[in-house]
Every structure is written in structure tokens, then in C-alpha cells.
Amino acid sequence: MYRARKTTRKTGSIVTSAPRFGLSLVAALGLLAGEFAPAHAQEGYGDYWSDRDVMLVTPEGDILDYMPGRDEVQVMRDRRGRTVLVDPWGNIVATVVPNDGYGAVRRRQYDAGGYSERDRGYGYSEPGEFTGTVPDYRDVQPAPVEREELPNSLPSLSEEAAYDPQYENPLKQPMPPAAAVKGKSSAEITALQVFLDREGFSPGVIDGRMGSNVTKAIEAWQQATGETLDPNNTEDILERLRFNGGLPITNYTITAADAAGPYVASIPEDYAHKAMLPHLSFTSTTEMLGEKFHMDENYLRELNPGVDFTIPGTTIKVINPGANKTGKVARIIADKGRKQVLAYDDAGNLIAAYPASIGSADTPSPSGTVSVERIAFDPGYTYNPKINFQQGANDKILQLQPGPNGPVGTVWIALSRPTYGIHGTPEPSKIGKTQSHGCIRLTNWDATELGKMVSPGVTVEFVD
Missing domain, CATH: 2.40.440.10 (L,D-transpeptidase catalytic domain-like)
Incomplete structure (x- = not known):
């Protein structure tokens, strides 16, 4: 059975547990949907540490004993108007609260003015909003x-x-069969594909569709880990994603270098014509971005309807494949x-x-x-x-x-x-x-x- 990993950060004699957040992907994608708003400019990040009348409290109710770097968090406001520090994946690192003593925070149980269990995702979810499914990323415009x-x-x-006897029959046993996927949305299948890709068990191009490559990847992962992966258990997949890279979809801003290429107009079929080209480059920014983010090119367009991918500075939705195995x-x-x-x-x-x-x-x-x-x-x-x-x-x-x-x-x-x-x-x-x-x-x-x-x-x- 999968067990969530828990990490700690130690400063001096204090050990603080890293926040472990809930799994509502409606909440998890809240950041992409505009659940948070930037704090006012005058409330700069450094002000919270220079002001002794405030402290930083994690969604678990613990006081942060370290200062996240400026490149690690952004200062935002959630839908309740509270000032929060959010990491690049949308995780709430801490909430800024009055420094009335750690005991006072504990006495409040940090629910009256802080986060309850249902709030420990990337954004805020009203009761009844969470259904256990992943919202369609294409519903989010930006x-x-x-x-x-x-x-x-x-x-x-x-x-x-020479043949080593231990390798005589490398596949002595069939791969553990993958469970059939039933009624899952494109976004949920995307989350599954991204998890497998990050684990080193590639589903091929990530396209939000179930197919033989995804099935084979699940079976190989099960063979390697000895675990059973239920592709219909979205909550479990999201929990796993939380610990191997975060949300499956992220924002990316097209750079001037992306738009510049070099690109070629087209790639001919005939090898003699191919040999005349100075470089067998990509033919478009969408082809380049699709490969960069392990995506099907058409799926990239589906996630970003109406977007002109040739304009530098354009922010788009892309797959977050994580680091290479x-x-x-x-x-x-x-x-x-x-x-x-x-x-x-x-x-x-x-x-x-x-x-x-x-x-x-x-x-x-x-x-x-x-x-x-x-x-x-x-x-x-x-x-x-x-x-x-x-x-x-x-x-x-x-x-x-x-x-x-x-x-x-x-x-x-x-x-x-x-x-x-x-x-x-x-x-x-x-x-x-x-x-x-x-x-x-x-x-x-x-x-x-x-x-x-x-x-x-x-x-x-x-x-x-």
C-alpha cells in the first residue's frame, strides 16, 4: 500500500514538519482558476519577517521556523482575504497571522480563522465542491x-x-495486469499519464486519452514496485503526484527564443529533399513545445484554445513532466x-x-x-x-x-x-x-x- 512520505526541516533545536495538503483537485487547481490574488505591492514579502507582530503558520497549524526564499514563494491572498505564501506548484506554504503566541493558535485549532482539513489543498474548496474528479484544464482560460x-x-x-543463467528467461511471469479504466475524464487520465511519466514508466505522448501505452506503463510500474495502481482512484494518483512533482498541469510563458526557433517550413518525405535542409528542426512552436513537455501537439492546442503560440510573453497551460529518471x-x-x-x-x-x-x-x-x-x-x-x-x-x-x-x-x-x-x-x-x-x-x-x-x-x- 502506498504510504505518503513526510519530510522535516530542522533549524537549531526545532524540527518542523513540511506541510502535507489534502487532495481535492478542485482545490488543487484553484490557483490556476484564479482562487488566489496577488497581495498589494506595499505588503512586500520581506515585511512579514521584519514585522514581529506577525508569524507564519502552516496549514497543519505549525509555526514555520525558517524563511522561504523569495524565489520559493509568492505572496498571495486567498478567497477569504487571508495573506498566504504559495510555492511554484500552488502549495500553501504558510498563512500570515498575528503573533499572539503559538498556544493561542493551538487553542483556536487554526480552524476559526485558518485552514480546516478540507482547505489544505492549493486553494479553497466550499463544502460539496469536491467530487473526487479532476476538472477539465481546458475550462481554465488564461x-x-x-x-x-x-x-x-x-x-x-x-x-x-555469454549468457548469465539469471537472465535465461527475463519475463518468467507475466506483468501484473492493469485494471480497466472506467468513466475517467481527459484531465484524470492526464494526471495518471503524468504520474507514470515522472516515475520513469513512460505512457508515450501525454494526450489525456487511455490507450495501450498507458496500460503497459501501469503494468511495468506494478512489476517494478510490487504495488497495485488503481487508475480509477484519482485521489491516490493525486496523492502520489503531490510527492513526485506537484500538479500535472502548469503555466509556461513562451520566450523569445521559443518563438525564434530555428524552424523549417516543413519536413519532406523524400530523403533526397531532407538532405538539402540545413537542419531537420521543428516545424513550429507547437511541435517544439509538445516535445519539450512530452505532449501530443493537438492536446497542447486543446488546452490552450485560440492561443497564438508564436507570440513571446504568452502564458499557456502545459504538462509538468518533472525531472528525468x-x-x-x-x-x-x-x-x-x-x-x-x-x-x-x-x-x-x-x-x-x-x-x-x-x-x-x-x-x-x-x-x-x-x-x-x-x-x-x-x-x-x-x-x-x-x-x-x-x-x-x-x-x-x-x-x-x-x-x-x-x-x-x-x-x-x-x-x-x-x-x-x-x-x-x-x-x-x-x-x-x-x-x-x-x-x-x-x-x-x-x-x-x-x-x-x-x-x-x-x-x-x-x-x-
Whole structure:
């Protein structure tokens, strides 16, 4: 069973529990909906610490024994008119109250003028407002790769590498099945996808829709943790999100650099035409932002109806994917049947999983065990019709420049089997749903995350 983590901050001889807030997402999204208003300018942040007649009290009723940095909180007013300090995720860090003594605060139980249990979210929720569902966010307006010739016959497993007995059957037991999702809104599914993405069990593009990639991610997470994740229990998912990065949706302000690019007008299908481009860049700010925030491009537009994404200074709603998974991967399983890549550490623990497109009938992936030879970020691509698949009518060697819209995306993890690798893709929405030219194709962000956790010599095993 999941247990909420509790952290403490120690100053001198006082230990203060970090606030643990409630889970009403109606309240949690209150900040995005305008539940708070900025405090007046004359009531500057520093005034509260220089004024001995006030103190900062957490939603739990504890007195803060430290001063949050100016870059850590904003001074706001809630709907009751109280002055509160709010962190970047919308968490209420503390409320400013008269300094009439800690005992007086306790005698009031901090309910008469402070927060009751139902208030301990990011905003204020009237009785009966919370239904256990997530509101729809849209309601809120505001070194080159060169493929080598493939041998006529692949060496047997015994010729390729020694086999550790513990890896003879890496998937001895089926993955714990994921529960069926019933009647969940797009926003609730988004929260589920974001949780899995932050945990390192990628659902692919985050689009607010339930699909096979989400199901596979849940099953892999359950396998790794030994827990059961109920995708229909929104409260549990929100509680977990609270401790691994906060709200699934956040605000982002488009910068001048975002708007400037560089971008290309379009990406041609023909490799000869691709080779004429100076860089296989994104074609628009929406494509770039979608990839930056692990989002489906159409979903980005749905969350921001009528927004012009080319104007710097525009504030938009985006996915909050959190930090990349970290760790050291010692072994990779490329499961062709599941269309999923599973990454294990040197102790045999499953630490990450990614939906993947693996091979096709015309260009199947190999069998057996290979190893990682090198990792290249932002690679170029050399097309050789004599040893690659046939692309259009091209019969000459072509050099394609780097870029996220290149044939191998932004990462190339070369394998010891010639011409094969694990790489990114210019079409993230198709991952796990289409086939590849024999390689292992991931979203660019998943390939980047995996690429930073592997090193030469890591084994990659293909299983059917």
C-alpha cells in the first residue's frame, strides 16, 4: 500500500514538519482558476519577517521556523482575504497571522480563522465542491549515424555473448495486469499519464486519452514496485503526484527564443529533399513545445484554445513532466510482443520502461542478445541504399543533418549488431502503434532519458 512520505526541516533545536495538503483537485487547481490574488505591492514579502507582530503558520497549524526564499514563494491572498505564501506548484506554504503566541493558535485549532482539513489543498474548496474528479484544464482560460551492411545470417546467441543463467528467461511471469479504466475524464487520465511519466514508466505522448501505452506503463510500474495502481482512484494518483512533482498541469510563458526557433517550413518525405535542409528542426512552436513537455501537439492546442503560440510573453497551460529518471541501466529487454523497452539495474531491478516500435515484417528486429556500443546525442544520419531499407527512388548515399525531425530523432544508441540501434523519432504519437525498420524507436524524450542512463557494454536482449 502506498504510504505518503513526510519530510522535516530542522533549524537549531526545532524540527518542523513540511506541510502535507489534502487532495481535492478542485482545490488543487484553484490557483490556476484564479482562487488566489496577488497581495498589494506595499505588503512586500520581506515585511512579514521584519514585522514581529506577525508569524507564519502552516496549514497543519505549525509555526514555520525558517524563511522561504523569495524565489520559493509568492505572496498571495486567498478567497477569504487571508495573506498566504504559495510555492511554484500552488502549495500553501504558510498563512500570515498575528503573533499572539503559538498556544493561542493551538487553542483556536487554526480552524476559526485558518485552514480546516478540507482547505489544505492549493486553494479553497466550499463544502460539496469536491467530487473526487479532476476538472477539465481546458475550462481554465488564461557524431553522424552510419548504418552498416547487415550480414546474410545472424550469429547464434552462443556466438554473440555469454549468457548469465539469471537472465535465461527475463519475463518468467507475466506483468501484473492493469485494471480497466472506467468513466475517467481527459484531465484524470492526464494526471495518471503524468504520474507514470515522472516515475520513469513512460505512457508515450501525454494526450489525456487511455490507450495501450498507458496500460503497459501501469503494468511495468506494478512489476517494478510490487504495488497495485488503481487508475480509477484519482485521489491516490493525486496523492502520489503531490510527492513526485506537484500538479500535472502548469503555466509556461513562451520566450523569445521559443518563438525564434530555428524552424523549417516543413519536413519532406523524400530523403533526397531532407538532405538539402540545413537542419531537420521543428516545424513550429507547437511541435517544439509538445516535445519539450512530452505532449501530443493537438492536446497542447486543446488546452490552450485560440492561443497564438508564436507570440513571446504568452502564458499557456502545459504538462509538468518533472525531472528525468536517473540511475544506471545494466540491462535492457526489448520486448517485441509488448512493444516495450524494459530497463534494469545491475541488481536486476526494473527501473524504467518505455513504449517502443520494434521491427516489422519486412525489416525485423534481431533475436538474441547484443550490447550497446556508443551513444550519440543530436546525431546526423547517413543513408546508404545498398545497406539500408529502400527509401523512395533514392539510389545514392545521402547525408542528413541533425535535428528532432531526423530519421533517428535526437538520440542514437548504437548496438553491436550492425545497422541496429535504439533511437528517437520525429513522430512520437506513433510510438508503440506502428513498426520500425528493424531498430527500437522511442519518443525523443524517452530515448534521451534512456541514453543518459546507459553506457557502452550494457546488454540488450530481444524477446518475442
